[in-house]
Amino acid sequence: MKKIMLLKSLLMASMLIAPIFAEAGSESIYFMMQGLVTSYGGNTAFGWCGTYGEVGEWAVALVAWAPGIPPTPPEEPPTNFTYSFYAANLTNALQVELNYSGADLYISGLWNVYNITFAYEITENSFTYNLTIKPVVEAGEGTLVVTGNWAVFTVAIIGIDEVSGIVLHHCVKSEEAIPIGDISGISGVPDNNIDIFDLVHTAKAYGTTPGIEGYEFSIDFNFDFTIDIYDLTTIAVNLGEHY
Amino acid sequence: MSKRKIVSLITFAIFFLFLGTLVHKTTVAVNIGSSTTTIYVDPQTSLGIIDQNFTVNINISDVVDLYGWEFKLGWNATILDVVDVREGSFLKSSSDTFFTFKVNNTAGYILADCTLLGNTPGVTGNGTLATVEFHVETFGECILDLYDTKLVSSTEQPITHATIDGYYYTSVHDVAVINLVASESNINVTVENQGTHTETFNVSTYYRLLTDPLIGTQTITLELGAKTTLTFAWTPPTSGRYKIRAEANIVPEETDTADNTHTITIYVNQQDSNSETAENTHLATFVYFLLAATIIIPGLLRKKKKPIKTLTIYFKHYSPNNVRNIWNDLLRQQVI
Numbered sequence: 001m002k003k004i005m006l007l008k009s010l011l012m013a014s015m016l017i018a019p020i021f022a023e024a025g026s027e028s029i030y031f032m033m034q035g036l037v038t039s040y041g042g043n044t045a046f047g048w049c050g051t052y053g054e055v056g057e058w059a060v061a062l063v064a065w066a067p068g069i070p071p072t073p074p075e076e077p078p079t080n081f082t083y084s085f086y087a088a089n090l091t092n093a094l095q096v097e098l099n100y101s102g103a104d105l106y107i108s109g110l111w112n113v114y115n116i117t118f119a120y121e122i123t124e125n126s127f128t129y130n131l132t133i134k135p136v137v138e139a140g141e142g143t144l145v146v147t148g149n150w151a152v153f154t155v156a157i158i159g160i161d162e163v164s165g166i167v168l169h170h171c172v173k174s175e176e177a178i179p180i181g182d183i184s185g186i187s188g189v190p191d192n193n194i195d196i197f198d199l200v201h202t203a204k205a206y207g208t209t210p211g212i213e214g215y216e217f218s219i220d221f222n223f224d225f226t227i228d229i230y231d232l233t234t235i236a237v238n239l240g241e242h243y
Numbered sequence: 244m245s246k247r248k249i250v251s252l253i254t255f256a257i258f259f260l261f262l263g264t265l266v267h268k269t270t271v272a273v274n275i276g277s278s279t280t281t282i283y284v285d286p287q288t289s290l291g292i293i294d295q296n297f298t299v300n301i302n303i304s305d306v307v308d309l310y311g312w313e314f315k316l317g318w319n320a321t322i323l324d325v326v327d328v329r330e331g332s333f334l335k336s337s338s339d340t341f342f343t344f345k346v347n348n349t350a351g352y353i354l355a356d357c358t359l360l361g362n363t364p365g366v367t368g369n370g371t372l373a374t375v376e377f378h379v380e381t382f383g384e385c386i387l388d389l390y391d392t393k394l395v396s397s398t399e400q401p402i403t404h405a406t407i408d409g410y411y412y413t414s415v416h417d418v419a420v421i422n423l424v425a426s427e428s429n430i431n432v433t434v435e436n437q438g439t440h441t442e443t444f445n446v447s448t449y450y451r452l453l454t455d456p457l458i459g460t461q462t463i464t465l466e467l468g469a470k471t472t473l474t475f476a477w478t479p480p481t482s483g484r485y486k487i488r489a490e491a492n493i494v495p496e497e498t499d500t501a502d503n504t505h506t507i508t509i510y511v512n513q514q515d516s517n518s519e520t521a522e523n524t525h526l527a528t529f530v531y532f533l534l535a536a537t538i539i540i541p542g543l544l545r546k547k548k549k550p551i552k553t554l555t556i557y558f559k560h561y562s563p564n565n566v567r568n569i570w571n572d573l574l575r576q577q578v579i
Binding site: 184186188195196197199200201203204206207213214229232233236239240 | 310311312313315341343345354356358359360361362393395397399401
């Protein structure tokens with residue numbers, strides 16, 4: 001009888017205390033990370049990884065990579081060529097945590113992976129291309145993990161080899177979401193400001209596609225493989241923001 | 244030639260050679276005609292009218308290879324609102340551009356950005372980056388503050404530059420009569436231009452006796468903030484109390500008209516040039532009453548004579564046949 005009374009007391013106490021802790025832990029925490037892909041399946045690779053979201057709520061993650069080293073600048077005059085790469089995007093975030101299981105950032109969920117090929121035909125002053133998108137993984141389980149005190153990242157998706165790389169820039173802050181668009185600055189690297197340097201960096205690549213000089217996955221904010229008005233507008237919305 | 248002379252000559256030669264080198268270096272080091280890239284508000288001073296709009300350009304001068312720009316422009320949000328921001332022709336005359344802006348009329352600032360598109364060289368020279376249209380909400384003045392300006396070249400490098408702010412004030416037409424002094428011969432009217440424009444207007448003076456005859460009218464031109472005193476000569480037709488009025492005619496768009504008229508009262512006495520003749524009047528009155536008192540009052544104080552009564556008294560006088568004695572007695576009775 002005494003044990004039952006004690007258990008009931010503890011249960012009631014926890015019901016009173018839990019809301020207090022819940023109230024204290026309800027503060028929103030936002031994160032952002034940008035990195036360069038350096039390895040695919042243990043072999044040299046190049047590419048880009050970007051993710052942002054709210055801890056415990058949602059996340060966006062995009063990874064694009066290709067085996068080998070970055071291509072050299074095209075010949076003069078450039079000739080027809082093809083450009084292939086892999087692209088993975090997180091379609092459904094199931095778990096988004098900071099400082100979880102030894103990781104600085106842990107995201108698990110469902111991913112789509114595609115093999116994308118641009119077949120370019122070069123004309124005198126312009127180019128056209130034929131785009132091919134082949135699904136590799138559809139709604140596959142996978143994780144994005146950042147470790148080493150925000151030094152390296154690893155993307156592990158069932159159905160493909162592991163992708164890894166180094167972190168270039170990251171931010172964790174509470175209360176306010178981190179504005180999108182900081183991809184450059186006076187020194188050519190993200191500087192925690194969304195300003196004309198970000199706009200100019202993106203505008204210089206205006207109209208480019210993967211494989212064309214100037215294109216960068218980091219400025220393809222809607223991941224449609226074209227640097228266009230949508231990418232400029234994404235920056236414009238956040239101009240003047242500082243985080 | 245002696246050794247000493249030869250050494251002196253060589254020394255002088257070396258000295259002048261060295262001097263020439265210095266002059267040459269100095270001449271080479273002078274940089275004539277250097278210029279600084281500048282972003283500035285044009286016109287530097289703007290004049291607006293309440294409930295109307297005005298525009299300013301954000302211009303740039305002496306820039307090389309400009310690919311993108313950004314600026315913030317601040318103002319007093321109580322006085323002004325921004326109604327539109329339009330891209331200037333400087334970049335878009337060269338190539339396609341992307342232009343965007345944000346307006347915060349509560350805090351009183353705008354943020355504007357513009358960039359060329361694609362792999363194209365930047366623009367060099369002078370021109371207009373943007374045009375900002377304001378609406379004047381109320382009277383006042385403020386700085387049009389250009390700040391957080393950024394210029395980026397085609398190589399994504401910052402371009403060093405200077406900035407020059409603008410200034411705004413609300414247009415006011417206002418003249419006033421600020422002082423009026425009159426004598427028996429002259430009327431001095433001090434008028435002041437309290438507005439923001441040079442004004443040409445009439446100043447008239449009047450006196451009131453039975454009607455308001457015009458004393459005179461003078462036409463003057465006053466720079467903004469200036470004042471002057473005008474003199475009107477006049478001859479009062481008679482002594483008495485006069486109301487002198489000075490009027491500055493209402494200039495176009497003037498709303499503060501209460502101070503365009505000034506009125507004073509003066510007293511004119513022909514024998515005393517001093518317009519204040521009240522003292523003399525009081526003195527004359529006092530003398531008059533004093534004289535009257537010296538004449539009237541003693542008269543009032545003198546005793547009254549009793550009226551003479553006739554009394555006939557008969558009495559016996561035993562003097563035989565002394566008619567004269569009888570007559571004397573009668574006379575004595577009358578006197579008493």
